[in-house]
Amino acid sequence: MPKKFIAKWMPNPETLKDHKHLKMFGERLHNQNLxxxxxxxxxxxxxVGLFVAWIPIPxxxxxxxxxxMVFKVNIPIAVALVWLTNPFTMPLLFYVAYLLGSQILGQEPQAFHFEASLxxxxxxxxxxGPALILGSVVLAFASALFGYLTINNLWKYSIMFKWQQRKxxxxxKQT
Known part of the structure; x- marks a missing residue:
């Protein structure tokens, strides 16, 4: 796992714990796993990050x-991953989610015409809405599962590779 590379880009936990807007979380931010x-x-x-990235909310x-914080996982990674849905990628990703939701619901996708009105x-x-939300939730769970299994396996294989190198x-040295 490229732990050193990721660690180089992560913010300093002490700086974040002392941040004026984050102090409201108190001792919860002192969990080392975060x-x-x-x-x-x-x-x-x-x-967590991949799941939330698919949820169409501000x-x-x-x-x-x-x-x-609830699941006691790394905050910087989880927060950074939501940027997969950024202003450039969001229209395409949520359109794919809408198409998937429409297919699951057995509906024909509707033509999209934008108007700036309530x-x-x-x-x-x-x-x-229903097709977008359903497609987003399905893709959120699928992405979360894929991300978890991929990183977990990469971590496991990285450890096995290091042990093999040591061996x-x-x-x-013996020869």
Missing amino acids: WSLNRHSAPGAFA FQMVLSAALA AWLQASLNTY NRGKS
């Missing part, structure tokens, strides 16, 4: 940080 990279906190953080980073927003929530070095 800031360390280990084989438990990293896969869980990927699961303030995804706040939800991701809250869930990371009436259009209400009508769109009724028309597009091989020990053999070469």
Whole structure:
């Protein structure tokens, strides 16, 4: 696992704990698992971050940080991963979620016409909302499971690879 690479980009936990907006979380932020990279906190953080990235709501980073605290996984990784859905990727990703939701519900996808009005927003929530939410939740669970299993297996294989290297070095010293 590229632990050193990830650790280099992570913020300092002490700085974040003393941040004026984060002090409201008090002692909850002092849990070491929220800031360390280990084989438990990293896969869980990927699961949380990828799950929240698919949920079509504002303030995804706040939800991701809250869930990371609940599940006691790495906060910086969980929060960073929600940026997979950024202003550039969001339209395509949520369109895919809408298409998947429409297919699951057995509906024909509706043509999309934007209007800047409250009436259009209400009508769109009724028309597009159920399929978008269903597709988003399905993709959120699938992505979370995929991310967790992938990082967990990469971590496991990385450890096995290091042990094999140590074993091989020990053999070469004996000869």
